[in-house]
Amino acid sequence: MLKRIYLIHSIILFLTIWALSCTPQTNSVKDVMDGVVTRFYDTMDENELSSLTDEKIMQLLTVDEKKILATHYWMFDVNMPATVSIMRDVDQQHIPFWLEKAGFEKTDLSVRNEEYTYEVWQKNFDPGRVELGINGFDMHRPHYFVAVGPQKAGQKLILSHFYPENQHIERMDNGAFTYHDWDELVLTEVPEEMRGLQLLTTIRGRAREAHLINAFRKTPFPSSTQPDQIMLTWGEDPRTSQSVQWRCNTSVKNGAVKFWPADGEEETEAVQQAAVLQVMEDRLLQNDRFVHRFSAVLKNLKPDTKYLYRVGDPAGGPWSGIHHFKTAVKEGQPFSFIYFGDTHRSPQWGKLINKAFERHPQSDFFTIGGDIVSTGLYRDDWDKLFEYSADVISERPLMPTLGNHDSQDGLGVWMYRDLFDLPENGPSELEPERTYSFTYGNALFLMVDATAPNQINTDWLRQQLNGLTATWKFAVFHFPPYVFDSEFDTDYKEIREQWGALFDEYHVDMVLSGHVHHYMRTKPIYNQQVMADPSQGTVYIISIGIPNKKFDMPARNFIAKGFGGEMLYQTFEIDGGQLVYKTFNLDGDLRDELTIIK
Numbered sequence: 001m002l003k004r005i006y007l008i009h010s011i012i013l014f015l016t017i018w019a020l021s022c023t024p025q026t027n028s029v030k031d032v033m034d035g036v037v038t039r040f041y042d043t044m045d046e047n048e049l050s051s052l053t054d055e056k057i058m059q060l061l062t063v064d065e066k067k068i069l070a071t072h073y074w075m076f077d078v079n080m081p082a083t084v085s086i087m088r089d090v091d092q093q094h095i096p097f098w099l100e101k102a103g104f105e106k107t108d109l110s111v112r113n114e115e116y117t118y119e120v121w122q123k124n125f126d127p128g129r130v131e132l133g134i135n136g137f138d139m140h141r142p143h144y145f146v147a148v149g150p151q152k153a154g155q156k157l158i159l160s161h162f163y164p165e166n167q168h169i170e171r172m173d174n175g176a177f178t179y180h181d182w183d184e185l186v187l188t189e190v191p192e193e194m195r196g197l198q199l200l201t202t203i204r205g206r207a208r209e210a211h212l213i214n215a216f217r218k219t220p221f222p223s224s225t226q227p228d229q230i231m232l233t234w235g236e237d238p239r240t241s242q243s244v245q246w247r248c249n250t251s252v253k254n255g256a257v258k259f260w261p262a263d264g265e266e267e268t269e270a271v272q273q274a275a276v277l278q279v280m281e282d283r284l285l286q287n288d289r290f291v292h293r294f295s296a297v298l299k300n301l302k303p304d305t306k307y308l309y310r311v312g313d314p315a316g317g318p319w320s321g322i323h324h325f326k327t328a329v330k331e332g333q334p335f336s337f338i339y340f341g342d343t344h345r346s347p348q349w350g351k352l353i354n355k356a357f358e359r360h361p362q363s364d365f366f367t368i369g370g371d372i373v374s375t376g377l378y379r380d381d382w383d384k385l386f387e388y389s390a391d392v393i394s395e396r397p398l399m400p401t402l403g404n405h406d407s408q409d410g411l412g413v414w415m416y417r418d419l420f421d422l423p424e425n426g427p428s429e430l431e432p433e434r435t436y437s438f439t440y441g442n443a444l445f446l447m448v449d450a451t452a453p454n455q456i457n458t459d460w461l462r463q464q465l466n467g468l469t470a471t472w473k474f475a476v477f478h479f480p481p482y483v484f485d486s487e488f489d490t491d492y493k494e495i496r497e498q499w500g501a502l503f504d505e506y507h508v509d510m511v512l513s514g515h516v517h518h519y520m521r522t523k524p525i526y527n528q529q530v531m532a533d534p535s536q537g538t539v540y541i542i543s544i545g546i547p548n549k550k551f552d553m554p555a556r557n558f559i560a561k562g563f564g565g566e567m568l569y570q571t572f573e574i575d576g577g578q579l580v581y582k583t584f585n586l587d588g589d590l591r592d593e594l595t596i597i598k
């Protein structure tokens with residue numbers, strides 16, 4: 001248990017300051033890679049970009065570029081003569097180009113974890129700076145890691161002045177983890193003579209920093225001067241504000257929203273609200289590397305009121321067509337919303353959300369329970385998601401939560417945070433907008449980033465629920481607390497126990513999750529026991545918004561209904577103390593339902 005707490009703390013520390021510490025220095029690996037990619041775009045066609053090899057890349061890099069890639073990737077000082085060991089995955093095809101040249105020698109030692117075998121390369125250093133190079137151009141995710149020890153046994157070796165700055169140090173031994181984004185992967189075979197060394201951990205995401213081989217992507221939906229990806233969210237009070245986001249290419253430097261009451265006239269009543277511009281870069285997106293994202297918050301709106309709006313360039317560029325939004329109902333007024341489990345930017349999900357909106361146009365907003373896309377750091381993934389759902393998300397707010405596919409390799413969720421304007425009322429230990437809450441009508445929505453360390457969210461959930469007066473309470477997060485194939489070491493026991501206890505204490509009505517790609521509704525649960533009535537416990541839902549496998553779900557006493565093989569969405573109609581919950585498939589067939597009356 002202690003070990004686990006320690007790990008969690010180290011991960012929090014590592015992940016929260018990773019972005020800051022990665023602020024590149026001059027002549028950094030990032031500078032070099034930005035320049036190299038720019039040069040490649042200027043001098044190569046699509047075929048050449050997609051057929052780059054290690055040999056070819058080495059021919060194309062300048063001496064100075066190679067020098068920085070060989071030395072400015074991972075650095076620290078040693079205060080005495082030290083031996084540096086580099087553990088390199090034996091399955092990585094190309095040995096990092098700098099390793100032998102820098103004087104590292106391959107030893108007979110090897111280190112293993114449950115998945116990989118690492119050969120050990122060593123070099124002796126004098127007191128002073130240790131400079132190490134990139135992992136490779138191939139995005140080999142079992143990244144190398146480092147161990148350091150004094151050349152003379154028994155002396156106190158001090159490591160300092162790290163780059164990246166937030167270096168975490170473990171004790172090299174069996175049971176030690178090496179990757180912060182996969183802390184359950186621990187070393188299983190560490191040679192006797194290496195035990196006790198200082199182990200410098202990393203994240204697998206660093207393998208992307210010099211990625212060039214099979215690296216270049218294209219988006220099927222590049223930006224243009226015409227605003228697109230027009231999307232509604234709520235970053236502030238849904239009754240009196242509306243956040244609007246959209247995208248243009250980099251030639252469009254200004255953005256604004258014009259909005260007016262639905263029963264009014266654009267010419268005489270439209271108000272113009274300037275938008276904030278943010279440049280978003282996906283370096284490896286060859287046909288749309290940079291885009292301009294615009295974000296505006298419309299404030300001082302009347303509750304429960306429909307407005308018309310358009311977005312565009314107030315400096316004389318194009319404007320969108322007219323869309324509409326409606327501010328939130330007052331507390332106690334009826335409302336409805338729609339939930340999706342994993343959506344994975346699938347075109348089939350695009351059909352599903354359009355069908356759902358067509359059938360339930362009265363829905364006030366939409367939510368997604370994580371795995372919104374499949375690779376959260378690929379902007380082309382988001383381009384697909386927004387394109388497929390464009391006709392819906394420009395008319396109804398989309399309030400998402402993060403899944404493991406949206407938050408990968410320990411690299412954070414900056415793209416998600418740049419794309420969605422969401423409430424910044426989450427835990428202070430987490431980046432804003434990752435976990436948040438909002439109130440709509442008489443319901444509270446706890447939107448939890450379940451990929452973040454559990455304890456941070458547990459404390460926050462308690463704060464949110466304590467003293468709360470909302471009639472209905474929903475928690476939305478990716479990892480399901482109850483699954484039919486509970487294996488106690490692979491399921492979400494901590495979430496079930498820690499968050500479940502709070503859902504019991506404060507009577508959260510429903511928990512909406514995804515991740516396992518099938519449908520399930522539990523009977524009401526309290527204290528991990530099945531209860532007779534929803535007034536006595538929480539109903540846990542798992543849903544899935546993309547094609548998935550048909551199978552017969554084994555009977556479990558806590559399952560009210562469960563099946564696979566259909567793409568689904570859920571409607572929630574709330575009227576005072578009554579909630580009507582329904583699950584529909586793509587064809588519109590009613591597949592499950594439940595009414596709760598308070």
Ligand SMILES: [Fe+2]
Binds near residue numbers: 371405515
């Ligand atoms: Fe998924």
Ligand SMILES: [Fe+2]
Binds near residue numbers: 371403405478515516
């Ligand atoms: Fe998932």
